[in-house]
Amino acid sequence: MFSKGTKRKFSDGDEEISDESLVGARVASSYNLQRQSLLDMSLIKLQLCHMLVEPNLCRSVLIANTVRQIQEEMTHDGSWHMVTEAFCGPGQSPSERLVATEVLCRSREQDAEPKLFSVISYEGCREEEVVADETLCSVSVSDTVSNVCLAGRVGQCWEKSELSGVERDEEALEDSRLGSGEDEEIDTEDGASTESPKTTGQVFGTFEIKNGSPGPDSALEELFSDVDTSYYDLDTMLTGMQSAPKMGPYDLLDSLAPSHGSPSIVSTPTCRSDLNELDHIMEIIVGS
């Protein structure tokens, strides 16, 4: 059941006596499972667009708020990790993937340290329609380590055939080796999965580099800023669903209101903004 009066903390279980803590752990894990399944269900609900008729905005907003709530709680619990599922085989068309989370970077390219990333893939609701996506990499300027890590991973992903995800380590949660995940929307074009030019042409994610403000609680801010921006994909999803389900790539660009940073909608690899974002990414890679 999902009714919970107070937020649970991991430390609670440790303080109890052994058998109680075992029960507590079981309850916690079943709660986590239920929560995860609710999250998956909600994301699938958001994905299933009724494309002939505009989807019900009220329903979409309520589901999105629920997802946000779950993600916030998961982040606070520190259990924001991704369930890696081997859904995407090399030959599988992205259009068949309707799951909310998926493996992005292949395991062969992984480092030894644990990576935490959350990826929410939104399939295009229509044939050629691809929903806008935003990937926000919050990179603190003063944090060169993160820069390197990020760039390194980006570089790795870059070379691979399928660009999946980006992750970042959160300094604030260094002790637990958990970090708030990066949300990235994969902009997948139906039927284009088997194309060979996958390197730059398949950069579906657009990266927005945000300079974190170094301050006393900069880590905390970054945590929350991450949480906030990680829902950008949901919102753009809503926007995309609600406003432009079947428009061409440039119509999408025009229809979405420009926000701070450099959001851009990638519908096809040939989109203009894509090239701008590519420059951004190259700068990061080269700059570090």
Next chain:
Amino acid sequence: MGEDSESPKINHSFLRDYVTEEDLLATGDKGGRVVIFQRETESKGESEELGESGEYNVYSTFQSHEPDFDYLKSLEIEEKINKIRWLPHQNAAHFLLSTNDKTIKLWKVSERDKRPEGYNLKDEEGRIKDISTVTSLRVPVLKPTDLMVEVRPRRIFANGHTYHVNSISVNSDDETYLSADDLRINMWHLDITDRSFNIVDIKPANMEDLTEVITAAEFHPQHCHLFVYSSSKGTLRLCDMRESALCDKHSKIFEEPEDPGNRSFFSEIVSSVSDVKFSHSGRYLLTRDYLTVKVWDLNMEKGPVETYQVHEYLRSKLCSLYENDCIFDKFECVWNSTDSVIMTGAYNSFFRMFDRETGRGVTLEAWRENSKPRAVLRTRHVYTGGRRRRGDVGVDSLDFTKKILHMAWHPAENIIAIATCNGVMQ
């Protein structure tokens, strides 16, 4: 008994006038059709018995909206009627507003029971006469004919809304009305179709920041400058149009603090208000969220004065109701004519009535064994624990496809109209 055995989801609105002998009930369906029922008054000489109610028969049927296509967005616009509202009765004709997702139409319903006869230039069939055959002139006279009901569109209020219209409400000034969609509320003049005033706009600059939508709106029954709108977060905002042209800032906000004991992931969805109605007196507001109906006093903003549980036994089932989307069902609620009883629908063809004076609620089933208009409805009970009585229905055996979303209460008498999945009942 007028029964419309057509598509599910029928809308109602009761005519707010029965000063004349006519009682009209209008219903709209998913196919864009509007059916108007008329109550046959049983005249028993000089006096009518109290509680006497005649049968409702079909008075007129017309196609209000047709399916449309938005070429800019490549989306279909459904012809499904979302709301119907009668206008206050002013002359021999009746006027009603009907709306689908995008367009509001004003219809004039008039009767014709006379026709002119004796034209000089036309013969009985309407053909032009040969002038040479006309030997004398006469004045055409009106002769009675069979009653004909004509319904004609008088105004079409189009292109006012980007999002789906969920409410319309006629103002007490008899000149204006409001229409509300998910993010905006417009005020129209009944005679002007090419312009409307936007009085509420909650669309954020960035659609990504959108977390709340408008779910219902209504004008105050007496004060033509006041209106209320409800949101998906369970808040009600009372706005005064005298304060500013754009009523984004509310005059009063009615919000109940969340009960921490009942907090869950579904708290927000369950608190979303699906319908809001002013009482006839204008002092109270009635709201319906997923599990309760609440009565609010306009003078008290911090919480409702009365809360009635409609189907609290569903609280433990919220996850499966979320899965099958039933948690997003929008139920309507109504007052009776004296504001002493409130009514709302539920599942399994049940509907609930609450007596405000005693605080008691009763569950009734909208089901008829035969077509008797005044058959007594059975009182039902949902078994939630304790001693189970015969005839109790278990929570798990509730039929969630039989939902009573729309209903109306006669403005003066104890007649209610309820839309079930295959008909209209009075």
